[in-house]
Amino acid sequence: MRALTTAATGMQAQQLNVEVISNNLANMNTTGFKRQRAEFQDLLYQNVQQMGMDSSDAGTVVPTGVQVGLGVQTASIYRITEQGALSNTGNPFDLAISGHGYFRVQMPDGSDGYTRAGNFSISPEGELVTTDGYTVAPGIAIPQGSREIAINAQGQVQALIDGQVDPQTLGQLELATFFNQAGLEARGDNIFLETAASGAANTGTPGSPGFGSIRQGFVETSNVNSVSEITALIQAQRAYEMNARVITASDEMMAASSNLR
Amino acid sequence: MDNAMMIGLSRQMTLRRSMDVVANNIANANTAGFKVESLLLENSAAPTAEHADGPSDIQFVNTWGMARDFRQGELAFTGREFDLAVDGNGFFAVEANGEEQYTRDGRFRLDAAGQLVASDGAPVLDADTRGPILIDASLGNVEIIDGGALMQNGQQIGRIGVFEIESRAEMSKLGNGRYTIPPYLDLADAPQTALEPSVRQGFVEQSNVQSILELTDMMSVMRSYQSVSKFLEQAEDLNKRAIERLGRI
Numbered sequence: 001m002r003a004l005t006t007a008a009t010g011m012q013a014q015q016l017n018v019e020v021i022s023n024n025l026a027n028m029n030t031t032g033f034k035r036q037r038a039e040f041q042d043l044l045y046q047n048v049q050q051m052g053m054d055s056s057d058a059g060t061v062v063p064t065g066v067q068v069g070l071g072v073q074t075a076s077i078y079r080i081t082e083q084g085a086l087s088n089t090g091n092p093f094d095l096a097i098s099g100h101g102y103f104r105v106q107m108p109d110g111s112d113g114y115t116r117a118g119n120f121s122i123s124p125e126g127e128l129v130t131t132d133g134y135t136v137a138p139g140i141a142i143p144q145g146s147r148e149i150a151i152n153a154q155g156q157v158q159a160l161i162d163g164q165v166d167p168q169t170l171g172q173l174e175l176a177t178f179f180n181q182a183g184l185e186a187r188g189d190n191i192f193l194e195t196a197a198s199g200a201a202n203t204g205t206p207g208s209p210g211f212g213s214i215r216q217g218f219v220e221t222s223n224v225n226s227v228s229e230i231t232a233l234i235q236a237q238r239a240y241e242m243n244a245r246v247i248t249a250s251d252e253m254m255a256a257s258s259n260l261r
Numbered sequence: 262m263d264n265a266m267m268i269g270l271s272r273q274m275t276l277r278r279s280m281d282v283v284a285n286n287i288a289n290a291n292t293a294g295f296k297v298e299s300l301l302l303e304n305s306a307a308p309t310a311e312h313a314d315g316p317s318d319i320q321f322v323n324t325w326g327m328a329r330d331f332r333q334g335e336l337a338f339t340g341r342e343f344d345l346a347v348d349g350n351g352f353f354a355v356e357a358n359g360e361e362q363y364t365r366d367g368r369f370r371l372d373a374a375g376q377l378v379a380s381d382g383a384p385v386l387d388a389d390t391r392g393p394i395l396i397d398a399s400l401g402n403v404e405i406i407d408g409g410a411l412m413q414n415g416q417q418i419g420r421i422g423v424f425e426i427e428s429r430a431e432m433s434k435l436g437n438g439r440y441t442i443p444p445y446l447d448l449a450d451a452p453q454t455a456l457e458p459s460v461r462q463g464f465v466e467q468s469n470v471q472s473i474l475e476l477t478d479m480m481s482v483m484r485s486y487q488s489v490s491k492f493l494e495q496a497e498d499l500n501k502r503a504i505e506r507l508g509r510i
Contacts, residue, residue: 002281004279040291042292042437066278066327069282069289069434072291100399179375180372180373181374199375208401239287249482256487257273
């Protein structure tokens with residue numbers, strides 16, 4: 001009986017759906033988190049009776065055929081990269097991107113990582129680093145005795161240094177964009193890696209066409225919408241229950257047959 | 262006497278198949294663009310040994326075909342730029358395995374080359390060129406206006422292909438939410454570009470499975486199956502008793 005395995009694929013799909021939803025809800029307060037969505041497609045079809053076959057000598061054909069579907073499969077778990085809300089923190093090293101783009105981060109193994117979580121800090125060496133201590137490319141060194149660090153929307157970092165009147169420019173932040181942001185690989189720790197699906201990183205100055213601008217003193221909150229996640233959770237749970245009912249019903253049908261003798 | 266068993270068996274086989282179809286509908290209750298399917302049954306007369314007038318007394322049941330209910334699924338708002346839904350008739354077209362395939366699932370995205378693609382990377386076709394649609398996302402957001410035109414910075418950069426298919430009941434389903442036109446159909450049945458399709462941006466067409474109907478279907482299939490089993494049991498019992506009684510003589 002196909003109905004048993006078909007319903008099992010349905011239960012597996014809804015289980016995955018609940019897993020994705022629970023990860024979204026768990027990350028409701030994660031800075032720069034982008035929510036995900038499980039997308040489903042119907043699985044193979046089995047042709048029990050092929051359409052287009054001759055149904056008589058006069059050349060009439062079977063118009064519709066009998067195609068029995070074998071269930072559901074996961075097409076992708078898609079990351080929805082829409083902008084999260086910006087929340088004001090007042091911390092000068094909290095940077096939020098308003099619009100397209102990612103901060104480039106130097107990973108410990110020398111490769112590049114990309115992140116939207118701009119809650120940065122200063123390393124003991126005076127460099128701008130992420131919460132894990134990874135350098136934010138292209139490397140901003142903040143000299144000792146700096147006060148009043150100002151980062152403008154174009155990513156220019158300036159500081160007033162003790163004993164000097166004019167602010168000193170310390171560096172320029174860069175953003176990276178991708179053709180297909182949803183194709184980035186999530187590495188955890190709010191870091192994404194470039195893949196063949198995302199396309200190569202295209203770096204540029206914040207605020208130039210195609211790039212977002214930088215807001216100092218803000219962090220980008222997660223773009224998870226709790227109401228829509230909860231409704232999706234209810235739908236997933238009910239769908240799971242219905243599939244379980246199909247398994248029970250198929251089982252009863254098989255029991256009816258096996259009790260014949 | 263054996264006819265009763267055979268007729269019961271033919272009914273049970275179609276009921277099992279109906280259960281498979283119901284299970285597939287329920288498994289796809291959350292699949293975007295999915296259309297409900299149902300089995301069509303027919304009675305087929307048992308061949309008789311000698312010619313007789315009028316309909317045959319004995320009728321088996323058999324599956325005759327498959328019907329898809331192409332009614333519009335609900336449109337769910339997502340707000341995502343490349344979530345598209347056709348409101349009304351018509352299908353999006355993608356190119357896969359060197360042929361055009363049709364789908365109602367409009368959850369598209371851009372690939373690394375900037376092509377608008379479906380989740381398996383198959384390019385979505387333009388209404389006019391029937392080729393892939395290229396979008397440079399860095400130039401600004403894309404807006405899809407009614408009629409399917411893709412607008413970026415006030416310029417039209419393409420038109421989403423929506424195709425109307427006259428003989429949609431005869432389309433063959435591939436899985437992955439895709440349909441193809443079977444090769445035996447002639448040109449008169451070829452898909453026509455819809456002139457003024459209603460394409461909604463930021464919406465996903467949900468499955469049109471109505472779970473209550475499917476569950477009641479499931480229950481009636483199950484109960485019918487059980488009653489046929491009962492009837493088979495009685496037919497067999499009758500057989501047994503006949504043999505016993507005849508054996509006594």
